[in-house]
Amino acid sequence: MAVPKKRTSKSKKNSRKANWKKKADKASQKAFSLAKSVLQNQTTSFIYTLNEE
Template sequence: MAVPKKKTSKSKRDQRRAHWRRQAALQAQKALSLGKSVLTGRSSFVYPQDEDEEEENE
């Protein structure tokens, strides 16, 4: 027979939401930093470029 689950406390709910928001904020910060480094040309990784862009640069 099904038994109802106990109610989650507000503090536990808020704790989970805060953790989720913190993770999202960190990912957004990393993405922004990566975008800035790509725009300034100081990125430390190799990424594919379109062939059209290579011809224009030459």
């Protein structure tokens, strides 16, 4: 027989949302930092080739 699920508390919901946002912010900071280093030709952790003809 189907039983209704219990309601998630506000604090648990807010905690999960904050964790998700922090994770996304960290990923965006990393991507931005990598893009800046690629543009300035100062990369050490990223290998790529330039097509120079």
